[in-house]
Amino acid sequence: MSVLSLDNITKSFAGNAILNGVSLEAGQGEFIALVGPSGCGKSTLLRIVAGLDHADSGEIAIGGRNVSSLAAADRNIAMVFQSYALYPHLTAGQNIAVPLAMRRLTAAQRLPFIGDFLPGQRQIRADIQRQVREMAASLKIDHLLDRKPGQMSGGQRQRVALARAMVRRPSVFLMDEPLSNLDANLRVHARGEIVELHRRAGVPTLYVTHDQSEALSMADRVAVMIGGTLLQLAPPQEIYDDPAHIEVARFLGQPRINVLETRMDATGLVRFGALTLAVETAPPSERRVLIGVRPEFVRLRPGTDGILRARIERTEFLGSEVIIHARLDAIGETIVARIAPADAATLSTGMPVSVEIEPSRMMLFATTGERLRAKTVAIASSRERAHG
Ligand SMILES: Nc1ncnc2c1ncn2[C@@H]1O[C@H](COP(=O)(O)OP(=O)(O)OP(=O)(O)O)[C@@H](O)[C@H]1O
Numbered sequence: 001m002s003v004l005s006l007d008n009i010t011k012s013f014a015g016n017a018i019l020n021g022v023s024l025e026a027g028q029g030e031f032i033a034l035v036g037p038s039g040c041g042k043s044t045l046l047r048i049v050a051g052l053d054h055a056d057s058g059e060i061a062i063g064g065r066n067v068s069s070l071a072a073a074d075r076n077i078a079m080v081f082q083s084y085a086l087y088p089h090l091t092a093g094q095n096i097a098v099p100l101a102m103r104r105l106t107a108a109q110r111l112p113f114i115g116d117f118l119p120g121q122r123q124i125r126a127d128i129q130r131q132v133r134e135m136a137a138s139l140k141i142d143h144l145l146d147r148k149p150g151q152m153s154g155g156q157r158q159r160v161a162l163a164r165a166m167v168r169r170p171s172v173f174l175m176d177e178p179l180s181n182l183d184a185n186l187r188v189h190a191r192g193e194i195v196e197l198h199r200r201a202g203v204p205t206l207y208v209t210h211d212q213s214e215a216l217s218m219a220d221r222v223a224v225m226i227g228g229t230l231l232q233l234a235p236p237q238e239i240y241d242d243p244a245h246i247e248v249a250r251f252l253g254q255p256r257i258n259v260l261e262t263r264m265d266a267t268g269l270v271r272f273g274a275l276t277l278a279v280e281t282a283p284p285s286e287r288r289v290l291i292g293v294r295p296e297f298v299r300l301r302p303g304t305d306g307i308l309r310a311r312i313e314r315t316e317f318l319g320s321e322v323i324i325h326a327r328l329d330a331i332g333e334t335i336v337a338r339i340a341p342a343d344a345a346t347l348s349t350g351m352p353v354s355v356e357i358e359p360s361r362m363m364l365f366a367t368t369g370e371r372l373r374a375k376t377v378a379i380a381s382s383r384e385r386a387h388g
Contacts, residue, residue: 003028004049004172004204009058011044011228018044020228021058026172026204031195032233033219034208035251041228042208046174049206050079062171073102078170082177084161086149092160093132093145099168100128135167139197155186162194166201173198173205179214191218212252216240224248246365249292255323257292258335259365264289269377273307273330275359276378284366297361298337300324300353302346307379308355310335312347326353 004026011019018041026032034042047053049060051072060068067075078099086095136142139159149157158178165173178194179187195218198205209215215222216236223233224247231245243249249257264270264287268279272291279289300310310326313334322344324337335355347353359376366372 003030003063004206005059005061006045006049007059007061009045009048009055009060011041011048011053011055018228019048019055022225022228022230023058024223024230024233026206028204029199029202031198031205031207031218031220032223033215033221034206034223034225035210035212035215036225037251038210040225042225043176045225046079046176046206046208049172050077050174051075052079076168076171077174078165078168078172079174079176080161080165080178082180084149084157084178084181086157086161086164088149091146091148092141092152092156092163093129093136095149095160096132096135096145096164096167097128099164100131103168131167132163135163138200139163139193154181154183155190158182158190159193162197166197169201169203171203173201173203173207175205175207177209178207179209180211187214194218212254216252222252224251226251243292243363244371246290246292246369246371249363249365253294255295255336255338257294258298260291260293260328260331260333260335261288261367262291263287270364270374272362273355274379275307275357275362275376277359277362277364277374278377279364280373280375281371284368284370284372286367288367289372290365290367292363292365293335293357293361295323295336295338297358298335299343299356300326300337300339300347301356302351303354304352305354307357308335310353310355312349312351312353315344315347315349317341317344326355328355 006022006024009019009022022045036042044053048055051070059066062075136145139162141156141159141163144152144156144160179190182190191214207219219236221233221235222239224231224239226247232239232243232248239248240252246259262270262272264279270277270279270289309329312324312326314325316323322339322341324339324344324347325334326337327334359379364372364374
């Protein structure tokens with residue numbers, strides 16, 4: 001059963017459309033990473049789900065119940081912000097206890113001094129302390145419970161914020177770039193921790209990040225949003241290998257996917273170097289089409305007999321791989337290849353090279369961005385090309 005469901009959420013600020021009908025469903029225990037360029041509306045969507053902001057239209061349901069008109073406090077949603085938003089004057093233990101105290105103690109019972117004398121509060125406070133200690137133990141922050149946020153490192157504050165979010169067993173988790181204040185090493189470590197916590201909590205999680213490796217490595221499914229439109233929601237490998245839109249393909253992958261423009265003839269055939277591809281989906285009316293190929297599927301070797309010819313412009317040695325920029329003779333555009341250092345040993349700047357691309361790795365897109373399904377129908381041999 002789907003536990004968090006967003007149906008056609010729209011939002012404008014001062015007449016500017018920020019969310020254009022976003023729909024998605026997160027199942028029980030599912031981790032969805034929401035990615036997209038800065039300003040695409042990720043935080044706005046999260047704030048609307050949390051109830052901190054209101055959609056112009058659309059519906060949010062949790063466990064099948066429409067919560068769109070409920071106040072944030074009544075949605076049982078936990079949110080972790082980039083800033084952690086811990087109370088600076090409270091210790092870690094007191095910060096973690098806040099959501100429990102808000103829920104279980106009455107306003108009078110929470111009052112300092114007076115509250116201590118009201119009936120029933122002693123047992124509840126003991127319970128809250130026990131839950132705080134258990135949560136702290138599971139996150140290995142027991143030793144920090146008496147410290148205030150100013151006395152903790154960024155990573156420690158982040159764990160306290162997670163503990164505070166998890167302690168009251170929410171129905172949904174929302175996280176807005178919770179790792180962006182940590183240094184690179186700690187981030188990688190914290191990814192594993194969040195995934196493990198999420199697995200134990202078993203509640204649907206929407207996790208906003210601008211870091212594609214975080215999204216691909218942590219999520220069950222990745223949602224790519226561009227300009228307020230959710231372009232694709234799919235498991236990490238599928239969204240990377242089989243993007244439905246050129247902007248999804250461009251957003252995921254480092255170095256970025258190569259995009260080359262070419263033309264389709266009246267019968268739906270696209271010729272690219274020695275390859276002929278046939279468009280299988282309804283061809284677009286526009287004859288110009290885009291070919292996308294990821295840098296790891298571009299092979300370069302000395303010589304000029306491959307499907308395309310190019311000249312190496314620049315090489316970047318990155319230790320475990322080499323990024324090579326080569327200018328294609330036929331169209332004058334640059335193609336980027338990501339290759340193993342051993343394969344780069346015979347290549348040098350200025351050298352004429354032959355470019356090989358495995359046909360099944362070429363993706364075709366309309367100029368409007370939609371993916372066009374295509375299959376290879378012919379590969380000309382170097383002899384045919386020499387004489388053609
Ligand atoms: N309260 C507001 N009033 C007016 N415009 C707003 C408001 N909140 C957000 N916006 C605008 O809405 C757009 C989306 O903002 P949002 O913070 O959701 O983007 P984002 O994808 O989370 O970006 P980032 O990755 O930079 O955090 C931006 O253009 C922003 O300026």
